[in-house]
Amino acid sequence: MSTEAIPVRAAPPVTDEVPRISQGMLAMLLFIGSEVMLFAALFAAYFFARFNIADNVWPPVDPATGEPFELPILMTAVNTAFLVFSSFTVWWAEHRLMHGDRRGMIRGLWVTIMLGATFLIIQINEYAHLSFSPQDQAFGSTFYVLTGAHGLHVFVGLSLLTVMLIRAYRGDFSPSFATPLTAASAYWHFVDVVWVLLFILVYLL
Template identity: 40%
Template sequence: MSGQNDSPYYFVPNPSRHPVTASIGLLIMLGSFGLWLNDTPWAPYTMFAGLLWLLFVLWHWFGDAISESEGGMYGKRVDLSFRWSMSWFIFSEVMFFGAFFGALFYAREIAMHQLGSLDYKLIWPDFSAVWPNEGPAALAGHFKAMVPFPVPTINTALLLSSGATLTVAHHALRDDHRNKAIAWLAATVVLGFAFLCMQAFEYIHAYNELNLTLASGIYGSTFFLLTGFHGFHVFLGGTMLSVVLVRLIRGHFNPDHHFAFEGAAWYWHFVDVVWLGLYVVVYWL
């Protein structure tokens, strides 16, 4: 927020169509993605149509919130509610990724060792309980596992650097150095975009040269689910930061009131921490 009023009451907005229209876009996008995985020829087009619809809705949703903020409609209690809402949202994301990390742990440390025990030797005598694994029946075919060099390590450097540039931008805004804040925030967005480009290159390499796909057993499915959902969160965080950057350029925010910046920064730092966990667990262990 660029400004706050001192009203002790909550601002109550008018009824909004945005939650329903955003849900429609998400339904189209995720449903089409499931059909795409099952080789439906038209699914990629409807998936991207759903994505464009979602972005269109978010554009107007963000615009309404920005207009309310710049109009001085948000007081201290609204600011507090925003902070709690963002905190609980990030907590839900922690639980989301915790489920996938838990699935990876179960597959590696419990299920794989059970399949390698004496109880299953008569069924799969040649099975070796070593990760990464092609499964007892090797239905997915032979594939090569991902290694931490060079792309994952480069991506780690990119995200860690983006966290540093974002912190510098935040301190510059708090010191009322707007041009400096704009420059460092723009660098953060560029680093995030570079991360997504490198991840796309990594996926192309995995599919075309390593024969590593979503169908490559539990290793392939957990790898692409963890890294793919993380990449989607980088995209979302980059979108938030891009909106904040445009607002900075337009003169929004001041040193004391800029929660949109802070909320996006919290989310970006969370994305950074998740990647560090992925980098260690998925690529090194």
């Protein structure tokens, strides 16, 4: 009945546009964007306390000892190196997969998980030996909540990587299909980048 110049076709039209990015990866990038904003909010609280109230007298003085609060910069620097290094190893794992080397990928994942777990253990150890608690002024609160939120993200990243390791053993990934792995690794890079920022802003400056 219609007289429009539209060809009457019985077959479905072929989708001619293949998206440049997989759905999973796009979702992960958006989620990371969301996480960035979460840290932005926590950093905002930190900046308010440090620059607006304490006027950059930082770390503030501990009323109990009369000395400024102290942070273990050296140990954390080493720990930072572990985490940064793990970003390279997870990249390497992906890289091995792209060359069809499944065992290399599994090895890379193992090393990454080990490094991440090391970071987390050192961090918990640091908590146990710090001279101040979350209840010690805004300084303690922001420090613990920032590093704690990050630690939680490291834990989530480790969980994701562990699942990827399990799936890698099952032989899920191939050079043509590795979206879950690349998404998990993107998340891991994000966790890493946040830590570098956090280390610079909270520990060093």
